[in-house]
Amino acid sequence: MIGINNIPVECDVLVVGGGIGGLMAAISAADQGAKVVIAEKSNTKRSGSGSTGNDHFQCYIPEVHGEDMEPILREMNECLTGGYLDQDLTALFLKESFDRVKDWNKWGIDMRPHGTWEFNGHAMPGRPRIFLKYAGANQKSVLTNEALKRGVTIFNKLPIAEVITNTSGEVIGAIGVSIESEKPELKIFRANNVILTTGTTNRLYSPKTGGMMFNLGFCPSCAGNGRAAAYRAGAKLINLDIPNTHAGPKFFNRCGKATWIGVLKDYEGKPIGPFVTKPSKELGDITADIWHGVFGIKNKAGEPVYMDCSETSEEDIQYMLWGLTQEGDTSLLNYMDDEGIDVRKHMVEFSTYEPFLIGRGIEINDKAATNVPGLFAAGDEVGNFRADIAGAATFGWIAGKSAAERAQDIKTFEPAEKSSIVEEKKQFYSELLSREAGTANPSWKEVNIALQQIMTDYAGVEVRSEHLFKAGLKYLKDLKGKAISTMYCQNSHELMRCLEVLDLIQLGELIMLTAQDRKETRGKHNRVDYPFTNPLNNNRFITVQEVEGTAEIKWRDRH
Amino acid sequence: MPPVINKEECIGCGVCAEICPCDVLHMTGEDVPQITYPEECWHCNACVLDCAVQAIKLRVPLPAMMLYLEARE
Ligand SMILES: Cc1cc2nc3c(=O)[nH]c(=O)nc-3n(C[C@H](O)[C@H](O)[C@H](O)COP(=O)(O)OP(=O)(O)OC[C@H]3O[C@@H](n4cnc5c(N)ncnc54)[C@H](O)[C@@H]3O)c2cc1C
Ligand code: SF4
Ligand code: SF4
Numbered sequence: 001m002i003g004i005n006n007i008p009v010e011c012d013v014l015v016v017g018g019g020i021g022g023l024m025a026a027i028s029a030a031d032q033g034a035k036v037v038i039a040e041k042s043n044t045k046r047s048g049s050g051s052t053g054n055d056h057f058q059c060y061i062p063e064v065h066g067e068d069m070e071p072i073l074r075e076m077n078e079c080l081t082g083g084y085l086d087q088d089l090t091a092l093f094l095k096e097s098f099d100r101v102k103d104w105n106k107w108g109i110d111m112r113p114h115g116t117w118e119f120n121g122h123a124m125p126g127r128p129r130i131f132l133k134y135a136g137a138n139q140k141s142v143l144t145n146e147a148l149k150r151g152v153t154i155f156n157k158l159p160i161a162e163v164i165t166n167t168s169g170e171v172i173g174a175i176g177v178s179i180e181s182e183k184p185e186l187k188i189f190r191a192n193n194v195i196l197t198t199g200t201t202n203r204l205y206s207p208k209t210g211g212m213m214f215n216l217g218f219c220p221s222c223a224g225n226g227r228a229a230a231y232r233a234g235a236k237l238i239n240l241d242i243p244n245t246h247a248g249p250k251f252f253n254r255c256g257k258a259t260w261i262g263v264l265k266d267y268e269g270k271p272i273g274p275f276v277t278k279p280s281k282e283l284g285d286i287t288a289d290i291w292h293g294v295f296g297i298k299n300k301a302g303e304p305v306y307m308d309c310s311e312t313s314e315e316d317i318q319y320m321l322w323g324l325t326q327e328g329d330t331s332l333l334n335y336m337d338d339e340g341i342d343v344r345k346h347m348v349e350f351s352t353y354e355p356f357l358i359g360r361g362i363e364i365n366d367k368a369a370t371n372v373p374g375l376f377a378a379g380d381e382v383g384n385f386r387a388d389i390a391g392a393a394t395f396g397w398i399a400g401k402s403a404a405e406r407a408q409d410i411k412t413f414e415p416a417e418k419s420s421i422v423e424e425k426k427q428f429y430s431e432l433l434s435r436e437a438g439t440a441n442p443s444w445k446e447v448n449i450a451l452q453q454i455m456t457d458y459a460g461v462e463v464r465s466e467h468l469f470k471a472g473l474k475y476l477k478d479l480k481g482k483a484i485s486t487m488y489c490q491n492s493h494e495l496m497r498c499l500e501v502l503d504l505i506q507l508g509e510l511i512m513l514t515a516q517d518r519k520e521t522r523g524k525h526n527r528v529d530y531p532f533t534n535p536l537n538n539n540r541f542i543t544v545q546e547v548e549g550t551a552e553i554k555w556r557d558r559h
Numbered sequence: 560m561p562p563v564i565n566k567e568e569c570i571g572c573g574v575c576a577e578i579c580p581c582d583v584l585h586m587t588g589e590d591v592p593q594i595t596y597p598e599e600c601w602h603c604n605a606c607v608l609d610c611a612v613q614a615i616k617l618r619v620p621l622p623a624m625m626l627y628l629e630a631r632e
Contacts, residue, residue: 046578046605157582179582209622214581214599221581221601252602252625269631310630331604335619341627349626493582493596 002430004186005178008417011037011153012407013400014174014191016160016226019048021197021379021392021399023143024100028400029195030150034407036400037189038152039176041159041198041221041496044144048199049219049380050389052328053137055259056121057111058130058390059097064117065128069094075130079122080258080289081386083523084239084359084541086559089385092366093394100393101132108142110135113326120281121323122258122289129282131258135326136389156180158187159225161499162425163194163233163375164416171233171374173416175425177495184429184492188422190413193403195368195376197396198226201357204504204511205460206452208354209251213448217246217255217353218380226381227361228503231510235370236545238363238383240507241515243355243461243524247288247295249307250351254332257288257350259323261316262309264288265347272298272305279309281316288350292524295352296462306347317344355461355524357507359386363543368399371545376403384541432498435488444497447483451505454479459512461524469516473509480505510551514542517553561600561617562607566591568614575606575615 013029015022018040029036040047058081060072069091076082076090105111111134112118119129147154157180164173171194176187199222207213214220231237248257261284264272271277272294273287285307288294298305309317320343324333335341341348362370362377363384369376378399379392387394416422435441458472483502489495520534521527539558544551562575562584569591576584576592581599584592584606602623607615 042580042582043578046603046609047580051580051603051605052608156577212598212620212622214601215620215623216601219580219601219603220599250626252619252623254602265631267628304626306628308630328603330608331602331617331619332625334604334607334617335625339625341625345630346627347630349628496582 002184002186002426002433004426008188008190009037010190010413011035012191013193013195013403014039014189015195015197016174017041017048017197017199018044018154019197019199019379019392020050020139020143020389021396022195023147024393024396025195025197025378025400025403026147026152027143027150028397029404030147030152032401032404034404036152038147038154039158039160039189040154040156043156044154045141048222050136050139051219052330053139053326054328054389055133055136055323055326056131057101057134058387059101059132060094060130061098061101061117064119071128072130075128079130081359081388084242084384085386086384088366088559093385093387093391096394096398097390100390100397104393107146109139121284122286123283124286125275125283133323137326137328159496161225161229162421163229164419164421165233165372166414169234169372171372172414175422177429177492177499179492179496182491184495186426188417190416192410192413193374193376193407195378195399195403196226196230196362196381197377197379197392198222198381200380201227201504201507203448204356204452204455204508205354206456208253208351213452215253217248217253218356218358222380223500224357224503224507225500226377227357228506230362230370230375230377231506231546233372233375234546235372235375236363236543237361237510238541238543239360240357240383240511240544241518241525241542242360242522244358244360245292245355245461245524246353247350248353249332250349252332252335253353254329256324256327256329258284259320259327260284260307260309261312261320262307263311264294264350265306265308266298266303269308279312279316281319295350304349305351307350308347309343310345310347359383364395367402368395369402374406429495432487432489432495435486437488437490441486441488442482444487444489444494444501447479447487447501448504450479451501451508455508459508459515461526464515464525464527465529466516469512473512476505476509476512510544513551514544514553517542561597561602561619562594562615563618564591564594565614568612570612572611574609574611578605578609580605
């Protein structure tokens with residue numbers, strides 16, 4: 001039987017995930033006087049997609065952009081993170097984003113590394129630039145220190161598996177599974193306010209590099225735990241139906257394509273997009289940001305696509321290499337040095353990466369609250385707003401403040417450890433741990449690969465249809481049954497991966513169910529049985545919520 | 560597969576095992592961390608950056624090799 005720590009941890013606000021959004025939520029809740037705990041799967045100093053750095057922070061700075069926010073709002077909707085944003089949340093984000101920039105600058109993340117507020121990259125010619133270029137390599141250690149300074153308790157190596165609710169459907173705590181030592185141990189939290197910030201959902205689709213499912217642009221430990229736990233707790237998920245893909249160097253998958261200052265070209269060296277022929281640090285080539293299908297379309301036409309920086313000035317090359325360092329891409333730079341790849345004379349092939357969930361996930365309001373009382377969410381796991389690092393920073397902050405305010409009204413804790421879900425999960429995890437390992441049963445990896453195959457073929461970005469979804473849902477159900485009844489794990493690490501895979505299957509089902517309902521083609525939701533993009537569905541979002549054990553799907557207008 | 564630890568240089572401080580975002584490395588009582596799950600490495604470089612004595616390097620596996628050509632004139 002899996003061990004359980006008998007002393008539940010009590011706190012006003014429990015933050016699940018100590019990435020950018022989680023640390024900002026913890027800092028802001030602590031500033032409001034709340035007792036805050038972060039439960040983090042790995043270690044807040046280096047966890048998540050912001051692990052080794054970022055260099056672009058979307059924001060509105062009136063002294064740079066002017067008093068009229070409208071043109072910046074338009075840019076938000078049309079840039080790479082645009083498309084599925086509630087406008088009230090976007091306006092709120094823009095109003096607060098500069099305050100977060102100033103906070104970070106004050107704490108020691110250099111937001112003005114060249115002396116001025118410098119907006120470069122991710123930009124179209126003749127349009128306002130909204131991505132602040134900053135030096136984010138130290139962001140995780142700085143934010144961790146700020147949280148600790150305010151008395152936040154951080155539990156590292158403590159992934160959260162479930163949110164616990166009471167019979168009225170309000171949040172009363174959470175279940176964590178410690179991976180600190182080889183033997184897993186359950187840790188129960190009593191908290192009336194839980195903020196989910198577990199990032200993107202990766203590992204749903206077959207990776208570009210066969211068998212290497214951790215060679216990804218975004219952090220592979222972000223595997224949908226927050227979204228799945230939120231759904232099971234009764235929260236609404238939104239926009240899961242529209243697939244999202246990122247792009248970058250092939251086959252060394254790393255984010256940060258907009259930090260490259262070059263032109264996307266074909267094999268002969270002919271520019272692919274309409275935006276730039278001579279790159280500069282102000283305007284790298286934005287083609288891949290807004291023409292999401294570029295690599296697939298060109299590849300199908302027999303054309304590999306390259307990032308060519310050979311015509312970039314030496315000054316801008318230096319700027320780009322500095323940017324890639326701040327971006328957290330030092331592994332890529334080291335590799336290129338070792339291999340003798342010189343961006344001044346070599347062009348590097350780029351391609352699309354596998355689909356994943358970012359800006360598709362939990363629905364929140366302007367307090368970063370979900371429909372479940374006491375449950376909040378921020379960052380990459382939110383479904384109706386997205387601004388990546390800046391979105392995580394700004395809505396993390398808002399979530400922390402809202403949760404702390406709510407904590408002032410509810411001061412008593414319910415015995416979350418006595419909820420039936422705790423005993424139920426204890427039994428199930430123990431069973432996974434007790435099954436025979438080796439060849440007799442499937443490992444989490446086997447299940448993950450099987451899931452990726454089904455997702456790629458039945459809910460992919462090339463071809464989608466009613467029949468594919470119906471068949472895919474049946475196959476996922478079969479897979480889920482086998483995983484639940486036969487999957488094994490031998491230690492805490494493997495148990496964590498098993499739980500990730502089960503969450504991924506659940507999200508896979510919800511993707512198929514919602515996408516089935518969108519009977520039109522839109523973006524990479526390529527319905528061959530409904531090839532038309534119906535203008536009546538413009539700015540209409542699909543939500544899904546568990547109601548009495550079934551998935552209730554609804555449409556709503558963007559607000 | 561990555562990471563690769565130089566046993567001569569490593570001082571066994573355990574920092575890499577503590578901070579790895581993917582729980583790839585573990586201190587299992589020996590002097591040098593064990594690379595328990597090499598195939599779960601994200602190539603993020605955090606362990607390389609945080610090792611105070613530069614005892615870690617990444618070896619990027621061949622399926623993840625970068626593809627490049629001479630730039631055109
Ligand atoms: C190389 C790279 C460069 C990037 N550059 C930029 C850029 O320049 N500009 C930009 O806007 N964006 C950039 N991004 C994206 C940006 O890093 C993310 O949008 C941002 O980190 C999102 O913050 P978050 O808090 O939502 O998620 P994350 O920072 O990913 O944090 C999620 C956290 O949750 C933890 N976690 C997961 N599951 C659990 C669980 N069950 N229990 C507890 N904890 C859990 C994870 O370990 C992680 O710490 C980049 C990403 C990468 C990888
Ligand atoms: S490169 Fe990153 S994921 Fe790989 S072992 Fe080092 S810290 Fe872990
Ligand atoms: S951080 Fe460096 S010195 Fe410390 S245990 Fe890891 S490899 Fe050894």
